[in-house]
Amino acid sequence: MQDATRTTQTRVGVIGLGAMGSGMAASVRRAGYPVAVFDVRPEVARAFAREGGTAHSSPAELATTVDVLVSVVVNAAQVEDVLFGADGAADRLREGSVFVMCSTVDPSWSVALEERLAERGILYLDAPISGGAVKSAAGELTMMTSGSAAAYAVAAPVLDAMSGTVYRLGDRAGNGSKVKIVNQLLAGVHIAAAAEAMALGIKAGVAADDLYEVITHSAGTSWMFENRMAHVLAGDYTPLSAVDIFVKDLGLVLDAAGPTRSPLPLAAAAHQMFLQASAAGLGREDDSAVIKIFPGIELPTPVVDADTVDGLGA
Structure with missing residues (x-):
């Protein structure tokens, strides 16, 4: 049961209302926390606030109002901008507040960020996430976290409101991001392997929907095959997670492996596949679009409702 006293006293901010951040902010709001939000698209922040909460015009403005600030942006460069850019939050967060960083980043960068924020009296949690937009909206994310006991003392109930499972992986930053790097290695390899397998079956003359049905009920399946190849069957490459995300994340995986030799x-091969897809102009499509690098296959196309076609032609 949610601690009602903490709910009313802890003020939460969320920066980045994309596919993941919007669900996380909504989950925190459902748990009873006052939620302040910022997004580079002001209309998105205002739409969220109409259902409850407060929209702010900059990270700095938001920072003055919160005890826990959750950042759900794409990469380390965007986190830097959120904190230290023009109208950044770092100079406005009060001493003892907690910055929760949910992006996939180089673990060594996350370790350094904890030290930089500590100089300002700001607590930090290294807290990458996994689960996708559906689990985000349901408050069932997996969070891979590490940080000080003091940071958890303030932010733990907020993490619980956003997630199904919060893993505590150490008492300082770094391990959360290290585990996320391993997860992204597997995720990227699984998507690439799923695309390769589906392409092989289609080129061999098997109907895509038959292949999907059999594989998802056989030992060779994976969560990524089931999830991403459903996008291929639908012919829908709307980016829930884009090709360029895995160009970035698998690049981070390979960089992180260097110091330990x-x-x-497999990660290197998958990275090359996503790079090839990005170079072909598919970088902003859903990551399942990596299947389009395989030549000589006819992929499923979206089913268009007849009424829609009539309407377009009218």
């Missing part, structure tokens, strides 16, 4: 042949 860890060979990553």
